[in-house]
Amino acid sequence: xxxKVLILMICTLLLAGSSSAVVSGEEAGSAAAxxxxxxxTIDLDIHKETTGQFTSLYTYENPFKGQxxxxxxxxxxxxxxxxxxxxxxxxxxxxxxxxxxxRLYFTPASYLGYNAANFGGxxxxxxxxxxxxxxxxxxxxxxxxxxxxxxxxxxxxxxxxYDQSILDDELRAAGDFKGTSDFTPVLNWIANADTxxxxxxxxxxxxxxxxAYVQLSDIRFGLADGTVLLDKFVVDEALIQEAxxxxxxxxxxxxxxxxxPAYTGELTSALAGTKAVDYxxxxxxxxxxxxxxxxxxxxxxxxxxxxxxxxxKRHPVKLRKSGVE
Numbered sequence: 001x002x003x004k005v006l007i008l009m010i011c012t013l014l015l016a017g018s019s020s021a022v023v024s025g026e027e028a029g030s031a032a033a034x035x036x037x038x039x040x041t042i043d044l045d046i047h048k049e050t051t052g053q054f055t056s057l058y059t060y061e062n063p064f065k066g067q068x069x070x071x072x073x074x075x076x077x078x079x080x081x082x083x084x085x086x087x088x089x090x091x092x093x094x095x096x097x098x099x100x101x102x103r104l105y106f107t108p109a110s111y112l113g114y115n116a117a118n119f120g121g122x123x124x125x126x127x128x129x130x131x132x133x134x135x136x137x138x139x140x141x142x143x144x145x146x147x148x149x150x151x152x153x154x155x156x157x158x159x160x161x162y163d164q165s166i167l168d169d170e171l172r173a174a175g176d177f178k179g180t181s182d183f184t185p186v187l188n189w190i191a192n193a194d195t196x197x198x199x200x201x202x203x204x205x206x207x208x209x210x211x212a213y214v215q216l217s218d219i220r221f222g223l224a225d226g227t228v229l230l231d232k233f234v235v236d237e238a239l240i241q242e243a244x245x246x247x248x249x250x251x252x253x254x255x256x257x258x259x260x261p262a263y264t265g266e267l268t269s270a271l272a273g274t275k276a277v278d279y280x281x282x283x284x285x286x287x288x289x290x291x292x293x294x295x296x297x298x299x300x301x302x303x304x305x306x307x308x309x310x311x312x313k314r315h316p317v318k319l320r321k322s323g324v325e
Contacts, residue, residue, distance in 0.1 A: 093201025
């Protein structure tokens with residue numbers, strides 16, 4: 001009876017602790033406004049979630065919404081990676097909903113993606129079978145993306161990395177758009193999309209897999225005529241600190257050296273491009289078995305001691321004699 005009461009008490013305490021954590025999180029969110037601070041750098045490898053899919057930590061209104069984007073738009077930033085590039089992660093994304101459902105995004109592997117069914121379809125540039133084609137950011141790069149009615153250009157440190165002609169190369173791109181396509185629908189969509197995100201918004205947002213691991217600075221969103229629409233950013237300081245603590249609890253402990261396979265034109269799927277990783281180590285199975293055996297023996301001894309204490313007290317002489325015999 002006492003054991004049942006003890007178990008009930010433990011369960012009650014656990015449930016109470018969970019409720020308190022949820023309430024604290026909601027209260028922190030409701031008090032966001034007083035914690036807003038302007039930042040020069042945005043850290044993309046942090047998030048609040050520790051399992052499953054992470055959500056957007058840096059969300060802003062789309063600076064192009066309602067603007068005349070007919071002549072073109074520009075997006076610029078300095079990217080400094082802190083880990084290997086995640087081909088399917090996100091540096092920035094612009095997302096729409098309703099009639100303007102879709103997204104435009106750029107990843108740490110220099111992959112530019114667009115998908116809006118009602119505005120031309122989709123294109124994937126500088127990516128093939130979900131594998132990295134060419135990393136133009138490398139250790140550090142100033143990236144500039146220009147999108148105009150006739151196409152797009154991606155620059156890295158002032159040099160052209162690729163333009164819309166890449167869409168004609170099946171080994172480096174895919175989609176409904178080609179090098180000679182009209183990109184006016186893309187610009188129309190950009191002017192009507194809702195939100196801007198950093199570190200979130202491609203199709204892949206898995207914890208401990210799709211984080212960008214990039215430090216962003218010198219971020220500017222503008223029009224082709226030189227008009228700057230957004231170049232200053234505020235964040236919720238308390239929320240960011242919470243995310244830093246959550247990310248540190250999983251990321252640094254589980255990071256291993258990765259080699260991102262590059263697409264060579266000989267691969268037909270992501271699995272075909274997987275390369276073996278050479279490593280040195282030893283099997284932990286024997287150690288685990290020994291530990292399990294020790295725990296099992298201890299458990300048996302404890303059960304015998306707790307359930308039959310009288311045997312040892314009542315017949316100490318018999319046990320001693322039987323040992324002699």
